[in-house]
Amino acid sequence: MTLFERITSWITGRPRPIIDTASTESGQAAQNKILELTTSTTNTNTTKIMVNTITLSSDMEKLFLIDDGRVIEFKISEDKGILVGTLNGQITVATALRPPQEVDMPLETGEDDTPQPVAPGAEGARVKPGMPVGEKVEVSTKNSQYTVFFNRGNTVMGLIGIGEIDTSIISPERINPEVFFFSLTNNVVDIRRKDGKITFQLIRRF
16 A cells, blocks of 8 residues: 555545556556546545534533534623524524513413424433423522523523532432523523622513
C-alpha cells in the first residue's frame, strides 16, 4: 500500500479498494480511481450536532442559552424575568418586562398544551407530564438543585431537580428527583426568581 493509499484509507475509514496497479491501468490511474471512490462515499455514521439548548447555572441565578458554539447569559430576577419558547424548532430566550397577567391565560386549553409522552427517567421519579397553561411550578433555591433542558423531539422544556438536599449525608443514597415538562408548541415559559424561590409559569404565546 502506497503512502497515498494509506492516507485515503485512514481518512475514509474504509478498507483500501482492491486495485491491481500492475495491470493495464497505470499507477496514476489507480490513484485517480481511489479518489473517485473516496469522494463519492457518504459517511452514514455522521452525528447530527444539536444546534442549541438551555441550562441553569449552579447557583440558579442565571439561565444560559447555548447556541451554536456560543453562550448567552440571562439573569433571572423579579422585575425582569425571562421567556423561554421556540422558533422554527429551535429554543429561544428573551427578557420579560412584566409578570404574566390574566390576559396571558386562555379560558380553554387545547390538546397542544399537553406534550407527547416523555420517558420519566430515574426509577421512582415524580413526573408531571404536561403543565396546563397558567399553572405555576415553584422551586426553592435553598438546599436544592434544579436545572432545565430542551427536548426538541417533543418540543418541551424540562425542569428536573432535587429539593431539600440533606448536606449531612456522607454515604451514597438513592434520591428521587422531581421532573416537570412544559409544552412549548404554542406556549412560552415565564421564569422569575424572588426571595429564594424560582417560579416557572406556562403562558400562551401570542
